[in-house]
Amino acid sequence: MALGSDSGRGMWSNRWVFVLAAAGSAVGLGNIWKFPYIAGENGGGAFVLIYLVCVGLVGIPIMISEVMLGRTARSSPIHAMRKLTDLAGASRKWVFIGWMGVVAGFMILSYYAVIAGWALNYILLTAQGTFTEISADGAALTYNEFLASPLQLIFWHTLFMVLTIWIVGRGVSQGLEFAIRWFMPLLFILLLVLLGYSFTSAGFAQGLEFMFDTRFEAVSGETWLVAMGQAFFTLSLGMGAMMAYGSYVPENVSIGKTVMIIALLDTFVAVAAGMVIFPIVFANGLEAGQGPGLMFVTIPLAFGQLPMGEIFGTIFFVLVSFAAFTSAISLTEPALSYLVEEYNAKRKRVAISLGVMCWILGLGTVFSFNIWSTGYIIGQMTVFDFVDYVSQNIMLPLGGMLIAVFSVWVLPQTTVGEQLGIRGGFLGVLWKLLGGLVAPVCVLVIFVYTVMPLFTNAG
Ligand code: TRP
DSSP states (O other): OOOSOOTTTOOOSSHHHHHHHHHHHHSSHIIIIIHHHHHHHTTBHHHHHHHHHHIIIIIHHHHHHHHHHHHHHTSOHHHHHHHHHHHHTOOGGGGHHHHHHHHHHHHHHHHHHHHHHHHHHHHHHHHTTTTTTOOHHHHHHHHHHHHTOHHHHHHHHHHHHHHHHHHHHTOIIIIIIHHHHHHHHHHHHHHHHHHHHHHTSTTHHHHHHHHHSBOGGGOOHHHHHHHHHHHHHHTTOSSSHHHHHHTTOOTTSOHHHHHHHHHHHHHHHHHHHHHHHHHHHHHTTOOSOOGGGGTTTHHHHHHHHSTTHHHHHHHHHHHHHHHHHHHHHHHHHHHHHHHHHHHTOOHHHHHHHHHHHHHHHHHHHHHHTTTTTTOOSSTTOOHHHHHHHIIIIIIHHHHHHHHHHIIIIISOHHHHHHHHTOOSHHHHHHHIIIIIIIHHHHHHHHHHHHHHHHHHSOO
8 A cells, every 4th residue: 555646756667766766876886985984894705795695684674664655655755754643543653763864964975975086086096107107105195185185175075075966956757867868777787897807916816805804803893893883874765765765665576576676686796896805905005904094095006007007096986986886876866755745845945955054064075084183072083073974873773774664663564565465474573573573673672782982982
């Protein structure tokens, strides 16, 4: 049973567009920039295994819940939660999930656009040959000088934001679907080209070993925290992005199967990104454990030493930028669709207003790397650290947990059964066990572990 009418809201043309859209949201800086270096730092193959457990036991059930809630209500997350609480006869307090998601999306986009702007700049720098045969110090200097210049950061941040707003302002079919249909296939092609390139590089075996050698001695409780946080962020869970995308899913699409394909694609891209990055890094005898600087210092440096590195390095940053665009557009959708529905406003106008506000908040991140780099908000956190921490480590897990609990324990299970095609039996038990118990409890445990130190170490 669908609760809303879909007139004028737009709808994905078919199942595959939804798969690409959701995969486009999922595949982003989280996969290409973050996954490879945290896997490397946390035990290689051992981390990959733990991460897969998190995706399977927690990520997939929560994503199924989100998409299902969206499709049942066919509205923006806030309106969806209103309709669904009425349907369930439950307290309107659950609508909090929708509001928190809007705020979280706004916060994430504010810094996401800044970092994505760096990738745009690096397309230009690499194409110009800035990194050709550059020294390690030279690459670090380029990066540090760039970060030290607020004006340059603002320029690229603005460009990224304007393009994102332009795409989302055009609507679901002409904006989102159009961008996704072009960017996602291109992204996969570029990734395969780069895989081929790294396969032929001298560091391929060593790179594989670094990623897949299961170093269980490097695993600790902390590893589980990191893996769970990564699973949430990379699958775009906990803030209603998947709910908003789910609201455009045609009735005849199987949510369970589709979500599994999306999770697989996302994991494939993360692993493939590692297989592109590490061989190239090792082929140059460089250090892989560079943390966040891996993408903007080590990688340009590595490409700069390789034959045709300008071309392939440029391709790499184009890939990163595409991935970032298709993620950024999903971050705006919960807020945008809410405002359009609530005030019957023009999508374009709402998109521009949201973009301007988000851009202003993003200045906080821009300045965190230069003039405000010691302007701590709490403890040693800059504006960027704070916005990142609160959205990613507090709001997303909290949202995800509430979404799963709501779907299993509050929503009438006849509705869920119809949406997911579950008629009791094994799948019914699995749904209750994973969605209703395992996922929320895991998130709760992790949540307590991440948030507690904040209070005990405060000051
Ligand atoms: N998943 C994206 C990435 O890996 C980021 C992202 C897009 C996101 N939409 C989201 C993260 C919603 C959390 C919630 O880069």
